[in-house]
Structure formats: C-alpha cells, structure tokens
Amino acid sequence: MTQTGAKRPRVMAGMRPSGAVHLGHLVGVLTQWANYCDNADAFVEIADLHAYTTDFDDPGKIRAAREEMVAAWLAAGVDPEKATIFLQSGVPEIAELQALLAMITPVSWLERVPT
Numbered sequence: 091m092t093q094t095g096a097k098r099p100r101v102m103a104g105m106r107p108s109g110a111v112h113l114g115h116l117v118g119v120l121t122q123w124a125n126y127c128d129n130a131d132a133f134v135e136i137a138d139l140h141a142y143t144t145d146f147d148d149p150g151k152i153r154a155a156r157e158e159m160v161a162a163w164l165a166a167g168v169d170p171e172k173a174t175i176f177l178q179s180g181v182p183e184i185a186e187l188q189a190l191l192a193m194i195t196p197v198s199w200l201e202r203v204p205t
Contacts, residue, residue: 101126104135104178107156108145116166124167132173136160139178139185 103123105115126132136159141152160175168175178184 098129098131100131100133102133102135104137105159106137106141107152107159108141109155111159111162115162120163120166120168123163123173124169127167127169127172132168134163134168134173134175136175136177 103119103126105119111120123132123134136156138152138156141155142149145152156177163175164170
C-alpha cells in the first residue's frame with residue numbers, strides 16, 4: 091500500500107502477436123500484468139512491429155493474432171480501465187527513436203550483446 095501523496099511506480103510491458111497465448115504466458119507474465127493494473131501506472135504494448143520482423147509475408151496473420159492476444163490479456167485480468175493498452179505501430183515516435191538509436195550505436199556494442 092502506498093502512502094498518501096506517494097507516486098505509483100510506472101511499468102511498461104509488451105508482447106509480440108506471433109502466435110496463440112498459452113498457459114506459459116498466463117503463469118509467466120499475465121498474472122503480473124493484471125497485478126500492475128492495481129499497483130502501478132501500467133502501459134501494455136502490442137509489439138506488432140517486432141512481429142513483422144519474422145512474419146512479414148502475411149500481415150493478416152499478425153492482425154488476427156494481436157486481436158486474439160489482447161482478448162486473452164483481458165480474460166487474464168488486464169483491465170483497460172486501469173492500464174493503457176497501446177499498439178506499437180500506432181505510436182510513430184517508437185520507430186523514429188529506433189532509427190535514431192540505430193544510427194548512433196556502434197556495431198561493436200551490438201556484437202557484445204549476449205542475446
């Protein structure tokens with residue numbers, strides 16, 4: 091419980107619409123996201139631009155997957171009245187920031203990233 095006047099933490103999480111949501115999603119993240127709705131300023135991202143890096147040949151598949159994914163989020167308890175759910179491709183500043191960061195990040199730094 092927060093003290094009166096204390097700021098709530100701000101959290102941001104996201105998921106790629108690349109397939110069916112399964113039990114692992116529920117156990118791994120969705121219960122936590124539902125908890126964020128009550129305890130934080132929650133922002134939940136539909137990371138569709140990330141999905142286009144692997145499923146670019148069938149954009150309709152990604153559109154259908156994102157709708158099913160959000161329906162699963164709602165069923166798991168993510169409350170759109172308490173959290174901001176947004177579409178990554180609907181925020182042009184995300185792609186603009188990625189382009190700017192890509193221009194200033196040396197390849198040697200990227201080669202050291204373990205993922």
